[in-house]
Amino acid sequence: MSKVVVRILGQTSSKEFKPRWTRVERMQKTLHVEPAGNTVILRCRAEGNPTPNVIWYKNNKTMRQNDRISGFKLKNNDQTIIFETVVPSDDGFYMCVASNRLGSINHTYELDVQELAVWGNFKTKKRTWSSSTLYRNDTKHPQEIKSGVPGQFEVIERGDTTSQGSEY
Structure with missing residues (x-):
């Protein structure tokens, strides 16, 4: 026995629907604070019929x-958008828009790229300080902060070698 398939022009074989997110759990983290040099992946997985752009x-x-x-x-x-080796100029708000003829949806991420430097106005005693930590110079004890804060800084290298700097 043979089958005959009849398709009426202008009709689709499945129900059309506007875009919707498929992997919402991968979109929960909207703020991405990343050190310079990292790879960042932002996802906006959507489905719809017709397939959304x-x-x-x-x-x-x-x-x-x-x-x-x-x-x-x-x-x-x-x-999915992938940024390899992010730099501070990549800071910003990234929005994806998924749309088809029935509608559109959007989602926004914030990317904050942290430039790595060492800050502080303190002496080292044969300690090794990581160049990936940021320090503020207005407290007795070093405190982690964001880069780009103007003021005095001291670059601390391995051991007790130091070099002084002025404004950043």
């Missing part, structure tokens, strides 16, 4: 490969 924006401007020196990678139908 995904466009990425940085600070409300459409992203283009030449906007970033080392570019970026898009995977999974543009639903």
Whole structure:
């Protein structure tokens, strides 16, 4: 016995629906604070029928490969964006918009890239200080802070070798 399949033009075989997120648990972390040099992956997995198109924006401007020196990678139908070796100029708000003719949805991430430096106005006693820690010079004890704070700083290298600096 043979089968005959009849399709009526203009109708689809499955129900159409507007875009919706499929992996919400991977989108919960909206603020990404990362050290310079790390790889950052942002995901906006969506489904819809017809299949949604995904466009990425940085600070409300459409992203283009030449906007970033080392570019970026898009995977999974543009639903995943990968930044290798992030730098402070990558700071910003990244929004993905998934849309089809029935509607659109969007999700925003904030990326804060931390430049690594050593701050402080304190002496070392044959200690090794990590250059990946940030220190403030207005307290008795070193305190971790964000980079980019103006003021006096002391670069502490391995052991007790120090060199003084002025404003950053």
